[in-house]
Structures are given as C-alpha cells and as structure tokens.
Amino acid sequence: MKNSIDCVDAGSENCPCYLALTDDCLICSRLQGKDCCDCNWKGVCIYNEFIQGNKRVNNPRKDFPAEIVKKKYYLDDLVAITLQVGKGFALKASRPGSYIFLRKEDSENFYETPLCVMAADIEKEQVTIAIKVISSKTKTIVEAEDRLMVRGVYRNGILGINEITDRDVKGKKILMVVKGIGLAPAMLTANYLWLKNRVDLVIDREKVSEDLIADYLGEGEGIIKYMNLADQIDQKELKDLLIRENYDTVIILASDHFIKLIAKMVKDTIPQAKLAVSNNFNICCGEGVCGACSVVNSKGQTFKMCKCQNVYLGDLL
Ligand SMILES: Cc1cc2nc3c(=O)[nH]c(=O)nc-3n(C[C@H](O)[C@H](O)[C@H](O)COP(=O)(O)OP(=O)(O)OC[C@H]3O[C@@H](n4cnc5c(N)ncnc54)[C@H](O)[C@@H]3O)c2cc1C
Numbered sequence: 001m002k003n004s005i006d007c008v009d010a011g012s013e014n015c016p017c018y019l020a021l022t023d024d025c026l027i028c029s030r031l032q033g034k035d036c037c038d039c040n041w042k043g044v045c046i047y048n049e050f051i052q053g054n055k056r057v058n059n060p061r062k063d064f065p066a067e068i069v070k071k072k073y074y075l076d077d078l079v080a081i082t083l084q085v086g087k088g089f090a091l092k093a094s095r096p097g098s099y100i101f102l103r104k105e106d107s108e109n110f111y112e113t114p115l116c117v118m119a120a121d122i123e124k125e126q127v128t129i130a131i132k133v134i135s136s137k138t139k140t141i142v143e144a145e146d147r148l149m150v151r152g153v154y155r156n157g158i159l160g161i162n163e164i165t166d167r168d169v170k171g172k173k174i175l176m177v178v179k180g181i182g183l184a185p186a187m188l189t190a191n192y193l194w195l196k197n198r199v200d201l202v203i204d205r206e207k208v209s210e211d212l213i214a215d216y217l218g219e220g221e222g223i224i225k226y227m228n229l230a231d232q233i234d235q236k237e238l239k240d241l242l243i244r245e246n247y248d249t250v251i252i253l254a255s256d257h258f259i260k261l262i263a264k265m266v267k268d269t270i271p272q273a274k275l276a277v278s279n280n281f282n283i284c285c286g287e288g289v290c291g292a293c294s295v296v297n298s299k300g301q302t303f304k305m306c307k308c309q310n311v312y313l314g315d316l317l
C-alpha cells in the first residue's frame with residue numbers, strides 16, 4: 001500500500017530522524033526496509049540525505065538549560081514564563097504549531113511536558129509559554145525560579161498546519177475559534193497570520209485571563225468576539241457567523257470536545273472550509289519513538305500523532 005502519511009518533520013533540518021535508524025521512517029519506503037522507492041514525498045530524497053549523512057539523525061534535539069527572564073501569574077493556576085533560548089531557537093519557535101518540552105532542572109526526564117510557544121521574540125532571543133497548572137508536571141515546572149530545561153523546537157502542535165503556513169493562505173478568509181489554554185498557540189498563530197491576512201477570532205475566556213490576552217495578542221485586521229462556547233445561544237451565534245462569512249479556513253484550538261462540536265458545525269454550514277485543530281494527543285518523546293501518541297485506524301494502521309499531519313482531521317469529518 002502506498003504511504004499517504006504526511007510527516008511534519010519530513011524535509012526539515014530534523015530529517016532524517018530516529019525512525020530512519022530502525023527502518024521506520026513514516027515517508028521513505030527505502031527507510032522502511034523495502035528495496036524499492038515508491039514514496040509520495042516530493043521534497044529532497046530522505047534516503048539520499050540519510051546515506052550522505054553517514055546514517056545519522058540530522059540535528060537531534062537536545063536538552064539545554066534556559067534562563068527564566070520573566071514569570072508572571074495571571075491566575076492562581078495560569079503562569080506565563082519567558083525563557084532566554086538563543087536567536088536560532090526563537091526563530092524556529094516563531095512558526096505556528098511550535099511546541100517545546102520543559103522540565104525543572106533537577107527533575108527526571110519523565111517530567112518533560114509539551115507546551116506550545118505563545119510568543120517568540122527573535123530580537124530578544126526569547127520564547128514565552130503559558131502554563132495551565134494541573135498536576136505533578138506543571139506544578140513542578142512553575143516552581144522553577146532561575147532556569148528550566150528545554151528541548152525543541154517541535155512542529156506538530158497544530159494538525160492541518162499547512163492551512164496556516166502555506167504560501168497560498170494569503171487572501172484567504174480565516175476564522176480562529178479558541179478556548180482555554182488553546183489561547184497560547186492561538187496568539188502565536190493570530191500574530192503570524194495578521195502579518196498578511198485578515199483573521200477573525202472567537203475567544204472563550206473560560207479559565208484564562210483577559211490580561212494575558214492584552215499582553216500577548218497583537219493587532220491585526222479582523223473582528224474579535226468573546227463567546228461562551230458551551231452556551232447554546234452563543235453556539236447559534238457562531239453558526240450564523242460561519243454561514244454569513246463563509247470562511248475558507250477555520251482553525252479550532254480547544255479541547256477535543258469543542259474541536260468535535262465546532263468541526264461538525266463547520267461541516268454542516270460551510271463544508272468546503274479547510275480545518276486546522278490543536279494537537280491534543282498525549283505526547284511524550286515527540287520523536288515518533290515512544291508510542292504514547294499512537295492511534296490505530298479501522299484498517300489497523302498505526303499513526304504517531306507527534307509526527308503525522310492530516311490523518312486525524314479526517315475522523316472529525
Ligand atoms: C502539543 C501540546 C501542546 C501543549 N501546550 C500546552 C500549553 O501551551 N499550555 C498548557 O498549559 N498545556 C499545554 N499542553 C498540555 C500539557 O502538556 C498538559 O496539561 C500537561 O502535560 C499536564 O501535566 P500534569 O502533570 O500537570 O497533569 P496530568 O494530571 O498528568 O494531566 C492533566 C491533563 O493533561 C493531559 N496530559 C498529561 N500529560 C500529557 C502529555 N504528555 N501530552 C498531552 N497531554 C497530557 C492529561 O491527559 C490530562 O488531560 C500541551 C499538550 C500538547 C500535546
């Protein structure tokens with residue numbers, strides 16, 4: 001069967017990755033142990049890169065200590081942390097969908113927590129993340145005062161990322177629907193898109209703070225509406241907005257419950273609209289190795305959602 005998986009790291013500076021070492025590349029048939037070449041990949045040949053690179057992982061992501069330059073509590077359980085990470089790292093992290101792993105310096109590796117980049121300041125060489133404090137990992141991270149261990153940058157924080165970063169996005173009519181800590185990746189994405197597009201925003205502020213929005217959401221063309229997405233009257237208003245504006249793309253950054261609810265609303269009202277959604281899978285290594293993020297479809301195929309794009313979106317429709 002031909003491989004139709006889209007790997008977020010394929011062709012990037014982190015390709016070939018660890019999966020190539022064990023004949024488990026998601027894209028390249030040669031690096032899946034086959035003796036023929038029958039992949040759908042249209043970029044630079046991954047097999048050739050692997051051989052030319054002496055069969056090594058390209059630019060493996062390594063932990064490094066990053067200084068905490070700012071830490072602000074917006075609510076008792078909502079903290080924004082700004083880290084000094086270097087220019088190259090901040091540049092890579094400025095792309096929508098970027099996330100990093102953080103842990104306290106003296107914590108074991110299993111405390112590493114995936115967190116979306118909310119803001120990246122390339123000049124100051126800093127990234128900011130917002131943490132909703134829940135249990136052992138997030139509680140431990142926010143205890144840190146001086147430094148945090150950082151690993152990244154990882155790219156698969158948003159499924160359907162091409163609908164945001166492709167060149168032909170310019171001029172498209174885009175709506176972002178955001179709830180809770182989905183606000184963190186949403187603000188990076190909105191600020192990125194506003195450089196070239198009009199973007200409308202529907203924000204449910206439950207469990208997040210207006211001050212956080214004021215501090216990190218930039219300015220751009222488009223309306224911003226505050227709604228309670230659990231409320232039926234507001235849901236009707238959102239439905240009317242979808243019909244009236246006939247968006248080309250709807251980006252939903254929320255929990256799986258609200259992704260499903262709103263994706264269905266989009267399908268029912270503007271079925272031609274493209275979707276992008278937050279990646280809410282359990283992510284542990286981010287490298288396609290540990291299997292924490294695996295899903296199995298009805299044909300028995302396994303997908304590693306820390307790397308794969310587009311496979312899960314189909315299930316929503
Ligand atoms: C790509 C990605 C980006 C994320 N970005 C942010 C962010 O910007 N800000 C933020 O506050 N949170 C973010 N999260 C969620 C964050 O990783 C979890 O809230 C955190 O791991 C919870 O750990 P805990 O020990 O505090 O709580 P736990 O009690 O262990 O978990 C609380 C909830 O978080 C989920 N969770 C636990 N571990 C993981 C994991 N490794 N991957 C995904 N979900 C997990 C659990 O399923 C549960 O629903 C992101 C998750 C992913 C996958």
Ligand code: FES
Nearest residue numbers: 284288289291306
């Ligand atoms: S998180 Fe480890 S394989 Fe995806």
